[in-house]
Amino acid sequence: MPAELPGYLANIFHGAWITLAVALVSLALSLAIGVTVAPLRLSPNPLLRAPVTLYTTLFRGVPDLVLMFLLFYGGQDVANNITDHFQLDYFEINPFIAGCVTLGLIFGAYMAETFRGAILAIPHGQIEAAQAFGLSKRHIFRRIVFPQMLRNALPGLGNNWLVLLKTTALVSIIGLSDMVFRADLAAKKTMPFFFYMVVALIFLVFTSISVLVLRRLKRRFNRGFAVREG
Amino acid sequence: MFSYFIERLPSITDNLGAFAAGAWTTIWLVGTALLLGLLIAVPAGIVLARSEKSWLRWLVAGYSHFFRGTPMLVQAYIIYYGVGLQLSLHFPAIQEMAVWPILREAWPWALLALMLNTGAYTSEIVRGAIETTPQGEIEAARAMGMSPGLAMRRIVLPSAARRAMSAYGNEIIFLLQGSAIVSTITIADITGVARDVYANYSEPYLPFMMAGLLYLLITSVVVFAFRLLEKRYFRHLKTRTLSA
Numbered sequence A: 001m002p003a004e005l006p007g008y009l010a011n012i013f014h015g016a017w018i019t020l021a022v023a024l025v026s027l028a029l030s031l032a033i034g035v036t037v038a039p040l041r042l043s044p045n046p047l048l049r050a051p052v053t054l055y056t057t058l059f060r061g062v063p064d065l066v067l068m069f070l071l072f073y074g075g076q077d078v079a080n081n082i083t084d085h086f087q088l089d090y091f092e093i094n095p096f097i098a099g100c101v102t103l104g105l106i107f108g109a110y111m112a113e114t115f116r117g118a119i120l121a122i123p124h125g126q127i128e129a130a131q132a133f134g135l136s137k138r139h140i141f142r143r144i145v146f147p148q149m150l151r152n153a154l155p156g157l158g159n160n161w162l163v164l165l166k167t168t169a170l171v172s173i174i175g176l177s178d179m180v181f182r183a184d185l186a187a188k189k190t191m192p193f194f195f196y197m198v199v200a201l202i203f204l205v206f207t208s209i210s211v212l213v214l215r216r217l218k219r220r221f222n223r224g225f226a227v228r229e230g
Numbered sequence B: 001m002f003s004y005f006i007e008r009l010p011s012i013t014d015n016l017g018a019f020a021a022g023a024w025t026t027i028w029l030v031g032t033a034l035l036l037g038l039l040i041a042v043p044a045g046i047v048l049a050r051s052e053k054s055w056l057r058w059l060v061a062g063y064s065h066f067f068r069g070t071p072m073l074v075q076a077y078i079i080y081y082g083v084g085l086q087l088s089l090h091f092p093a094i095q096e097m098a099v100w101p102i103l104r105e106a107w108p109w110a111l112l113a114l115m116l117n118t119g120a121y122t123s124e125i126v127r128g129a130i131e132t133t134p135q136g137e138i139e140a141a142r143a144m145g146m147s148p149g150l151a152m153r154r155i156v157l158p159s160a161a162r163r164a165m166s167a168y169g170n171e172i173i174f175l176l177q178g179s180a181i182v183s184t185i186t187i188a189d190i191t192g193v194a195r196d197v198y199a200n201y202s203e204p205y206l207p208f209m210m211a212g213l214l215y216l217l218i219t220s221v222v223v224f225a226f227r228l229l230e231k232r233y234f235r236h237l238k239t240r241t242l243s244a
Helices: A005-041 A046-061 A062-083 A095-120 A126-131 A135-174 A179-189 A191-219 B002-008 B015-048 B056-068 B071-085 B094-096 B107-131 B137-144 B146-185 B189-200 B208-234
Strands: none
Touching: A005 A046, A005 A135, A005 A179, A005 A191, A005 B071, A005 B107, A046 B208, A062 A095, A062 A135, A062 B146, A062 B189, A062 B208, A095 A135, A095 B015, A095 B071, A126 B107, A179 A191, A179 B071, A191 B056, A191 B071, A191 B208, B015 B056, B015 B107, B015 B146, B015 B208, B056 B107, B056 B189, B071 B107, B107 B146, B137 B146, B137 B208, B146 B189, B146 B208, B189 B208
C-alpha cells in the first residue's frame, strides 16, 4: 500500500463536493431553462415555438460530450476574439462555469420536454374553468398550471437529476478538478482500478440517496391523491 | 463569420474519410454492444422479475444497480485503465496467449464497457415488461398445460418484447450518445475523430458540428426504423375504422 494513499483519498473526497456543486448549480440552471422554455414549446405562435423546438431537438440529439467540447472550445475561441478585438488581456474560461453552463443547457432541453409533458397532462377542463372564472393568462399559469405541472413532472425530474448527476463526470475531461479528475491524477501514479472504483462507489452513494429522497418527495406530492391501503 | 467557416471548411473536407471511419467505429461498437448486452439482459431481466433464489437475484440486482448508478465514463476507466492496461503488468504470462493481440487493443475493453452498461439498463426494461404481463395470459397458458418455462418462452417473452419495444428504442439512442465517451479511452469513434481534427487544425467549431450532425443522422435512422417496427408489431392494436 503506497504511503500517499490517504492523501489521494482525501483529495478525491474533496473533489466529491465539487462534483456535487456542479450538479446542483446545473440543476438550478436547467430547471430555470426548462420552466421558461416549456410554455414556449406549447405556444400557438410558430415564431416562438420553432426556435425552442430546434433547441430541445438538437440538445437532446447530440451527445453531451460533443456539446461540451463545442461550447467549451468554441466559447474560448469567442472569448479570445473579443479580447483580441478590444485589446484586452487573455481571458481563460473557467471550467466550473463552462461545465455548469453546458450541463445546464443540455438538461434544460430535457427539463423542457418533461415540463411540456406535465403541462399536457393537466385536464383541459381546468384551464377552461379558470378562464370562465375570468382569471388572466398569467394567473392561470401561476395558480392552476404551475402547481400541477410540478406534481406531474416529478418522476421525470427525478430521472433527469439522476442522469445529470452521472453526466457531471464529463466535466473532468474539460479540466475541472472534480472527483473523476482527481482520481485520474492518482490513477496515473498507482492503483488505477482502486481509485476509479472509489469514485464509482461515491457516485453510487449519491445516486442511491437521490433515489430515496425522490421516493419520499413523490409520496409527499401525491398525498392528496394517495390510494389508501386498507 | 460566414467567410470564416468557408475558409475553415477544409478541416472537414480533408477529413471526410476519417469521419466516415469514425462513424463506422461508432456504429459497429454500439451495434455489437447492443446484441451482446441483450444476451445479458434477457436472462437478467427474467431473474429480476421471476427468480426467488435469493443469491442469484441479489447478484443480478447488484450488477444492474452498479452499472445504472455510476457514470459510463467511470465504468470505461475502470475497465480499460483499471483492468485492460493492468493485465500484462500483473499477469505477464498473458502476453504469450493467443488472445493477447486482441486484448492489448482498446476496443475489446470499450465493447465490454458499453455491453455491460446497456445490459444493465436493458435488464430493467425486460423486468418491467415481464412484470406487466396481463395475469390472464399466464393463467391461460398454464390452463393449456404449459409448464412455467414454456409459458415464459411462448407467451410471456413475445408479448413482453412488444411492450419493451419503445423503451428499448430509447435505450439504443441512449447508448449511441453515451458511446461518445469511448473517445476518452483512445478509440477513434466519431467524437474521437472530431477531437483529433480539433487538435490538428485548432478549429473548435466545425469538427464538433460535423460530429453532432453524424450522431443526429444515425439517431434519426434508428428512430425511423423503430417507427416502422412498431407499425408492424402493433398492427393488431390499430383502431379499426368502421366505415369503408
